[in-house]
Amino acid sequence: MALVAVVVVAGCYLAHRALAITRRPLLVSPFQSGWPPEEHALSRYHVRWYLVTVLFLAFDVEMLFMYPWAVVVAELGATAVVEMFVFLAGVLVAVVWAWREGALRWV
Amino acid sequence: MGVSGALARLALRHAHLLVIEVPGYWLTRVAVERLAGVRGWRLAVSPADADILAVCGSPGPELALVVARLWEQLPGPRARIDVAAPDLVAAALDQAEAMLRDTPRQRRDSTARDGQGLDDAPGGDIALAHGSEDRDGLEMDVLQVRLGPVLPDWPAGLVLRAHLHGDLIVEAQAGVVDAGQGGPAGGGHVVGGDTSGDIRQVDAGEVAARRCDNAARLLALAGWPDAAGGARAIRDRLLTGDRSAAITELARLRRRVRRSWLLRWSLRRVGPLPPDELARLGLAPDLTGDVWDRLNGMLDRAVFVTGGPAGVAAGGPAGAGVGGPTGFDVGGSVTPPAAVASVVSGWDVATARLIVASLDIAALDVVTDG
Amino acid sequence: MADLPAVVSGGWAPVAAGLLGALAVAAALLDGALAGRAAGVRSGMGQPAGEVARLLRQRRRTTVAADRLLWRIGGAGLLGMALMIVTVVPLGRWTLFDLGVGVVWVNALDVLAWAFVWLTGWGANSAYALVGGYRFLAHGLAYELPLMFALVAPAVAASSLRVGEVAAAQQGLWFVVWMPVAFVVYCLGVVAIAVWGPFSPALGRDVAGGVTAELSGVDRLLFLAGRYALLAAGAAFAVPMFLGGGAGPLLPAWAWVLVKAAVLLAGLVWLRRRVPALRPDVFMEVGWLVLLPAVLLQDLLVAVVVIGG
Numbered sequence: 001m002a003l004v005a006v007v008v009v010a011g012c013y014l015a016h017r018a019l020a021i022t023r024r025p026l027l028v029s030p031f032q033s034g035w036p037p038e039e040h041a042l043s044r045y046h047v048r049w050y051l052v053t054v055l056f057l058a059f060d061v062e063m064l065f066m067y068p069w070a071v072v073v074a075e076l077g078a079t080a081v082v083e084m085f086v087f088l089a090g091v092l093v094a095v096v097w098a099w100r101e102g103a104l105r106w107v
Numbered sequence: 108m109g110v111s112g113a114l115a116r117l118a119l120r121h122a123h124l125l126v127i128e129v130p131g132y133w134l135t136r137v138a139v140e141r142l143a144g145v146r147g148w149r150l151a152v153s154p155a156d157a158d159i160l161a162v163c164g165s166p167g168p169e170l171a172l173v174v175a176r177l178w179e180q181l182p183g184p185r186a187r188i189d190v191a192a193p194d195l196v197a198a199a200l201d202q203a204e205a206m207l208r209d210t211p212r213q214r215r216d217s218t219a220r221d222g223q224g225l226d227d228a229p230g231g232d233i234a235l236a237h238g239s240e241d242r243d244g245l246e247m248d249v250l251q252v253r254l255g256p257v258l259p260d261w262p263a264g265l266v267l268r269a270h271l272h273g274d275l276i277v278e279a280q281a282g283v284v285d286a287g288q289g290g291p292a293g294g295g296h297v298v299g300g301d302t303s304g305d306i307r308q309v310d311a312g313e314v315a316a317r318r319c320d321n322a323a324r325l326l327a328l329a330g331w332p333d334a335a336g337g338a339r340a341i342r343d344r345l346l347t348g349d350r351s352a353a354i355t356e357l358a359r360l361r362r363r364v365r366r367s368w369l370l371r372w373s374l375r376r377v378g379p380l381p382p383d384e385l386a387r388l389g390l391a392p393d394l395t396g397d398v399w400d401r402l403n404g405m406l407d408r409a410v411f412v413t414g415g416p417a418g419v420a421a422g423g424p425a426g427a428g429v430g431g432p433t434g435f436d437v438g439g440s441v442t443p444p445a446a447v448a449s450v451v452s453g454w455d456v457a458t459a460r461l462i463v464a465s466l467d468i469a470a471l472d473v474v475t476d477g
Numbered sequence: 478m479a480d481l482p483a484v485v486s487g488g489w490a491p492v493a494a495g496l497l498g499a500l501a502v503a504a505a506l507l508d509g510a511l512a513g514r515a516a517g518v519r520s521g522m523g524q525p526a527g528e529v530a531r532l533l534r535q536r537r538r539t540t541v542a543a544d545r546l547l548w549r550i551g552g553a554g555l556l557g558m559a560l561m562i563v564t565v566v567p568l569g570r571w572t573l574f575d576l577g578v579g580v581v582w583v584n585a586l587d588v589l590a591w592a593f594v595w596l597t598g599w600g601a602n603s604a605y606a607l608v609g610g611y612r613f614l615a616h617g618l619a620y621e622l623p624l625m626f627a628l629v630a631p632a633v634a635a636s637s638l639r640v641g642e643v644a645a646a647q648q649g650l651w652f653v654v655w656m657p658v659a660f661v662v663y664c665l666g667v668v669a670i671a672v673w674g675p676f677s678p679a680l681g682r683d684v685a686g687g688v689t690a691e692l693s694g695v696d697r698l699l700f701l702a703g704r705y706a707l708l709a710a711g712a713a714f715a716v717p718m719f720l721g722g723g724a725g726p727l728l729p730a731w732a733w734v735l736v737k738a739a740v741l742l743a744g745l746v747w748l749r750r751r752v753p754a755l756r757p758d759v760f761m762e763v764g765w766l767v768l769l770p771a772v773l774l775q776d777l778l779v780a781v782v783v784i785g786g
Contacts, residue, residue: 016695027541028179040602063625074633088773092770182537258683328681328683330753340516
């Protein structure tokens with residue numbers, strides 16, 4: 001399928017080469033409402049992204065445990081469910097704390 | 108030529124236009140939008156997205172330079188039309204279509220330019236963003252970005268120079284393009300082009316259409332293209348004389364907007380402006396509240412004007428200061444750019460755009476702000 | 478239908494890609510028709526064809542100091558991602574790739590959307606495009622976790638991460654019936670990955686098209702096609718996960734898969750006309766404080782039912 005994807009994308013580019021009025025891309029300065037840009041756009045972004053990202057990572061790592069757990073939970077029974085959701089509840093407390101601290105409020 | 112001819116024909120049924128409104132040429136811009144829509148064409152959001160650059164009105168020197176820069180940014184096939192009046196629009200669009208259809212001509216145009224811009228020579232001389240402290244005292248890059256004059260759903264002629272931390276506007280200065288060129292920016296046939304207190308001969312349909320156009324912009328920015336399209340259709344009906352159908356649809360749109368809890372939730376508490384703040388900034392008193400209130404206010408004013416007594420005087424006899432339904436300021440006011448700069452500071456770009464659109468701007472005062 | 482799908486040779490991959498393409502084209506036609514009807518234009522259905530012709534004829538652009546490699550990878554990546562997702566979706570009795578951890582595979586792929594959309598915004602060196610890219614990340618931070626936990630619910634119920642087994646576990650009762658929260662959250666996730674409708678601020682008009690602000694020609698075409706393909710792939714994956722796979726009367730199993738995918742896809746396309754955009758900054762709190770707890774409760778409910786039954 002990866003091969004198919006490559007063929008499709010390459011096919012589109014080849015079709016464009018054949019059909020477009022010019023093959024060569026046009027070099028322009030980035031659009032900024034009609035003004036020349038004063039600086040490169042690539043800059044450090046506001047800190048609010050990083051706070052949520054850290055919170056996200058905690059859950060993301062937790063997800064790694066969740067997949068194997070999903071396969072075996074039926075065999076292991078009630079203990080597995082209790083353990084997993086006590087853990088999740090613990091992480092949710094962190095979310096509530098982060099929310100109270102304003103990490104999720106952006107405006 | 109068979110394939111490229113067929114391709115051109117198919118492509119032309121769905122051409123995209125980037126429309127530039129010179130302050131004062133509102134009716135021309137609206138006519139371009141309407142007639143382009145009839146052809147199945149769409150409005151482009153950036154030069155990369157556009158086939159046609161439609162300049163409505165005759166730009167002053169500063170705007171002319173902006174237009175020239177944008178013209179260089181169109182990828183091609185490209186066509187530029189300059190339209191000076193609503194009744195010239197149909198012919199201009201035909202002309203654009205013919206230009207785009209002419210594949211050999213487009214080929215020549217494309218090979219003739221390798222994309223070196225005008226004065227902003229690509230490569231090299233763009234600086235890196237500088238650091239400064241953010242609102243929490245952390246070091247942050249500051250990006251100077253100008254919003255306007257050419258941006259989708261943006262008031263004609265307004266230029267907002269924003270200092271961005273990421274996408275947060277920490278500070279802004281506003282001005283009007285070609286401010287030195289005499290006359291208020293909303294001259295010509297714009298409603299409320301002057302500030303004298305006289306009762307003017309203003310067509311109520313046009314006033315209402317203007318409110319619908321501004322509401323359409325706000326709805327489009329709120330990410331609801333269908334409702335925005337509905338508001339534009341009402342605007343066009345009001346201007347082309349189909350008044351009674353427009354009034355029915357306007358009432359329906361108003362109900363639809365009021366019922367959308369998602370829209371309400373999204374616009375509530377955004378950009379709140381208390382009456383004393385409005386007075387200090389020189390904005391009309393009926394803009395009190397948040398963006399949601401102001402959106403509904405716009406639609407209410409449109410309904411009020413169409414349903415009110417014939418020959419409504421713009422602004423009412425000294426009515427701008429009176430609250431309540433009889434005191435509607437129906438669009439005769441001139442917005443000072445400094446007020447726009449003031450109300451967007453501290454918001455992120457998306458919210459700031461909603462706030463600007465909610466101010467129901469009809470004309471801008473040319474007095475610029477530092 | 479209790480038997481698991483048989484793996485077919487990789488030679489069938491073009492067929493699977495063709496079916497995905499057909500679904501994506503159908504979605505584009507429907508979207509064009511709905512948009513045309515809303516705007517009162519007749520030519521709505523012809524819009525996708527016209528758009529393709531226009532973009533194939535249009536010249537490509539590159540911007541000053543663009544990160545060209547990453548920019549193009551981002552633009553073409555969405556399409557590749559959609560194709561890789563459908564490899565694990567069984568079409569009735571056949572599947573291309575019977576991966577033991579098929580659910581994790583899809584999950585891993587959908588996170589790639591973050592990279593691709595953001596890179597498309599980053600690569601152009603344009604302030605507006607970059608704002609768009611970051612908006613997508615903001616949405617991503619809010620929708621991704623609920624989406625992940627929504628995908629876990631069917632896996633818990635089936636005690637398997639193999640997509641074919643999840644589909645087979647829904648004999649008699651489709652998962653959508655008793656895990657509606659997970660299904661709704663999953664659909665929201667699909668809409669978000671495709672930067673569609675309520676999750677389109679990354680492509681917002683207010684920032685001149687956001688991520689797509691500098692794209693033209695075939696580069697724009699691939700990005701837009703990738704969005705439709707992702708919407709279609711997401712709808713197709715919902716069929717084995719929530720909608721009973723190929724189960725259904727009269728029609729053969731493969732036809733049911735296509736019918737269910739098409740119906741769900743039509744619903745997702747239609748959604749765009751009805752609702753305004755969700756502002757990323759406001760959605761952040763919703764994602765973390767409403768969707769996440771709701772879908773965790775759903776998982777708990779499923780787990781309790783599984784150990785009880």
